Amino acid sequence: MSARPVERPVAKKPLRPPTWLARYGMLTAGLVLVGGMSLAAILAPLLAPYNPNAINVDAMLRTPSAAHWLGTDALGRDVLSRILFGARVSLWVGFVAVGISSAIGLVLGLVAGYFGRLTDEIIMRGVDVMLCFPSFFLILAVIAFLEPSLVTIMAVIGLTSWMGVARLVRAETLTLRGRDFVLAAKVAGAGPMRIIFRHILPNALAPVLVSATLGVAGAILVESSLSFLGLGVQPPDASWGNMLLDGKEVLEIAPWLSVFPGLAILFTVLGYNLLGESLRDLLDPRLRR
Amino acid sequence: MTRTLLRIATKLAWVAVVFFGITVISFWVIHLAPGKPTDMQTTLNPGASAVARERLEKLYGLDQPISMQYVQWVGRMARLDFGRSMSGDGRPVWDKIEERLPLTFGMNIVSLILTLVIAIPIGVRAAWRQGGVFDRVSTVIVFVGFAMPSFWLALLLMLLLGIIWPVLPISGLTSLGFAKLSIAGKVWDVCRHLALPVFLYTFGSLAGMSRFMRTSMLEVLRQDYILTARAKGLPARAVIFRHALRNALMPVITILGLSVPGLIGGSVIIESIFALPGLGQLFYQAVMSRDYPLIMGSLVLGAVLTLAGNLLADVGYGLADPRIRNSGRGGGGA
Numbered sequence: 001m002s003a004r005p006v007e008r009p010v011a012k013k014p015l016r017p018p019t020w021l022a023r024y025g026m027l028t029a030g031l032v033l034v035g036g037m038s039l040a041a042i043l044a045p046l047l048a049p050y051n052p053n054a055i056n057v058d059a060m061l062r063t064p065s066a067a068h069w070l071g072t073d074a075l076g077r078d079v080l081s082r083i084l085f086g087a088r089v090s091l092w093v094g095f096v097a098v099g100i101s102s103a104i105g106l107v108l109g110l111v112a113g114y115f116g117r118l119t120d121e122i123i124m125r126g127v128d129v130m131l132c133f134p135s136f137f138l139i140l141a142v143i144a145f146l147e148p149s150l151v152t153i154m155a156v157i158g159l160t161s162w163m164g165v166a167r168l169v170r171a172e173t174l175t176l177r178g179r180d181f182v183l184a185a186k187v188a189g190a191g192p193m194r195i196i197f198r199h200i201l202p203n204a205l206a207p208v209l210v211s212a213t214l215g216v217a218g219a220i221l222v223e224s225s226l227s228f229l230g231l232g233v234q235p236p237d238a239s240w241g242n243m244l245l246d247g248k249e250v251l252e253i254a255p256w257l258s259v260f261p262g263l264a265i266l267f268t269v270l271g272y273n274l275l276g277e278s279l280r281d282l283l284d285p286r287l288r289r
Numbered sequence: 290m291t292r293t294l295l296r297i298a299t300k301l302a303w304v305a306v307v308f309f310g311i312t313v314i315s316f317w318v319i320h321l322a323p324g325k326p327t328d329m330q331t332t333l334n335p336g337a338s339a340v341a342r343e344r345l346e347k348l349y350g351l352d353q354p355i356s357m358q359y360v361q362w363v364g365r366m367a368r369l370d371f372g373r374s375m376s377g378d379g380r381p382v383w384d385k386i387e388e389r390l391p392l393t394f395g396m397n398i399v400s401l402i403l404t405l406v407i408a409i410p411i412g413v414r415a416a417w418r419q420g421g422v423f424d425r426v427s428t429v430i431v432f433v434g435f436a437m438p439s440f441w442l443a444l445l446l447m448l449l450l451g452i453i454w455p456v457l458p459i460s461g462l463t464s465l466g467f468a469k470l471s472i473a474g475k476v477w478d479v480c481r482h483l484a485l486p487v488f489l490y491t492f493g494s495l496a497g498m499s500r501f502m503r504t505s506m507l508e509v510l511r512q513d514y515i516l517t518a519r520a521k522g523l524p525a526r527a528v529i530f531r532h533a534l535r536n537a538l539m540p541v542i543t544i545l546g547l548s549v550p551g552l553i554g555g556s557v558i559i560e561s562i563f564a565l566p567g568l569g570q571l572f573y574q575a576v577m578s579r580d581y582p583l584i585m586g587s588l589v590l591g592a593v594l595t596l597a598g599n600l601l602a603d604v605g606y607g608l609a610d611p612r613i614r615n616s617g618r619g620g621g622g623a
Contacts, residue, residue: 128307129307129310129311131547131550132307132550132592132599133311133592133595134550134553134554134588134592134595136557137554137557137572138315140576141315141584144576217435221438225440228438228440229561244440251447258445262444265436266438266441267436269438270435270436273432273436274432
């Protein structure tokens with residue numbers, strides 16, 4: 001990494017300091033969306049007015065009403081309850097997949113950056129190979145073969161999305177390993193494992209936090225795409241993607257089935273993206289204006 | 290000169306290694322998964338005996354160890370033979386892929402051009418007046434675009450433009466009376482069928498591309514030479530187009546090369562929604578019926594396209610950046 005360039009105001013600088021909305025609006029919106037969705041997921045059993053999988057032949061394809069706020073689907077199941085339980089699936093997949101990819105990316109990035117030379121070369125070339133993979137093709141193939149289930153989805157998404165984290169952490173480690181506190185630890189006789197995990201790791205976490213937050217959004221999108229193709233969460237369990245798949249069959253007579261689950265995806269992904277971007281701005285002083 | 294050639298040779302060798310790695314991983318993952326393609330043909334057919342099943346496995350070479358199968362597969366690939374599909378028709382894999390290439394390629398290229406044409410001006414405009422009204426409005430739209438699943442937007446558009454206000458066809462490539470139409474009528478018919486899918490492809494990459502362009506432009510606008518250009522009193526137009534834009538476009542070349550895997554994945558979803566006979570749909574069918582040769586063929590094609598994208602991006606970057614072009618560093622170069 002080269003030395004950071006001296007900041008020079010080029011564009012017109014605002015005369016007034018930025019308003020609260022300009023500074024924290026994005027963060028607040030992100031927190032509200034993410035917090036709201038998380039609450040909905042955690043409290044789903046309390047909030048849901050009906051059993052999400054209960055089939056009710058007397059109430060098939062009802063339009064939204066007081067009894068069923070978001071209507072019912074072709075099997076008479078309550079859409080609101082299914083969306084609430086679907087939130088659990090989406091967030092669970094998002095967190096576990098990102099946990100897997102962040103852990104892999106962190107370890108490989110730290111090792112590559114710290115040891116350098118051949119180790120670095122091998123790991124980063126591996127990253128290049130993975131980046132060249134038509135990964136959605138492979139994800140599809142693997143999941144179709146391994147019987148689609150939550151575990152396979154989480155594992156496959158996690159195992160195919162760690163490359164960005166590895167690159168970030170490696171770059172961060174490269175700058176950190178020459179810093180004085182690392183040298184001091186080395187002089188004090190700390191071994192490489194201790195230096196990497198006690199001294200470098202905590203200082204390299206900020207960019208990982210940002211990419212993990214954005215990663216949750218990405219994982220949720222992949223999960224819903226897979227479920228929409230019928231290769232994700234399997235019926236009768238609800239996921240926003242498979243609800244849209246069901247909705248597609250009756251698009252002409254029951255359009256509400258194709259609207260509400262999509263809104264849930266939109267707001268959740270939007271929330272994590274907003275949160276991630278504002279964290280990036282807060283944690284990277286270079287971009288702060 | 291020799292140094293440049295050496296660089297190119299190293300690069301090509303590296304591409305070959307990556308390609309080899311991708312085929313090994315794909316082959317193992319696909320063949321190690323439990324179950325066999327012959328399960329489909331035998332369990333669905335009550336008349337099929339264990340003997341018939343064995344004969345079928347022998348025919349496809351599935352009775353041999355995976356490493357042997359891989360060696361044979363590589364041997365065929367070396368002669369550009371993708372093998373035969375394991376589905377009922379048993380046609381050569383390459384024939385099946387070839388007939389579907391033009392549609393998927395065409396849609397992706399048209400939407401890529403549209404994306405660039407729309408996204409670059411948006412990014413430049415937003416960066417030039419960072420924090421202005423245009424920047425803020427486009428940022429909001431970009432965030433919504435990022436969060437919008439393409440298949441959901443597809444459903445909404447089908448609902449709006451196909452059902453509520455039926456102006457566009459929402460399924461397939463041609464209308465019922467297609468054969469009777471004149472040439473112009475046929476072209477128009479296909480265009481109408483492809484309007485929504487192309488719009489969705491474009492929309493899908495628009496948010497990312499315009500955001501990327503904005504970031505890249507902001508980075509360039511901070512440089513000293515922009516300050517110089519402005520200080521010597523050049524009009525904004527000249528600063529943007531002569532000094533800033535050309536440099537800001539450099540990273541876009543790289544991102545274009547890296548976007549190939551995403552486009553391939555997107556085509557699976559969009560083609561399956563609109564029932565378009567393209568590569569994505571073919572791959573989806575291949576996966577569902579465990580057609581190993583067809584899956585491997587599609588993965589190889591995807592890998593080749595991705596690597597070609599990266600290589601072109603490298604060469605393009607080398608050609609566009611005089612520092613790389615003249616020093617012979619980096620990927621390609623003249």
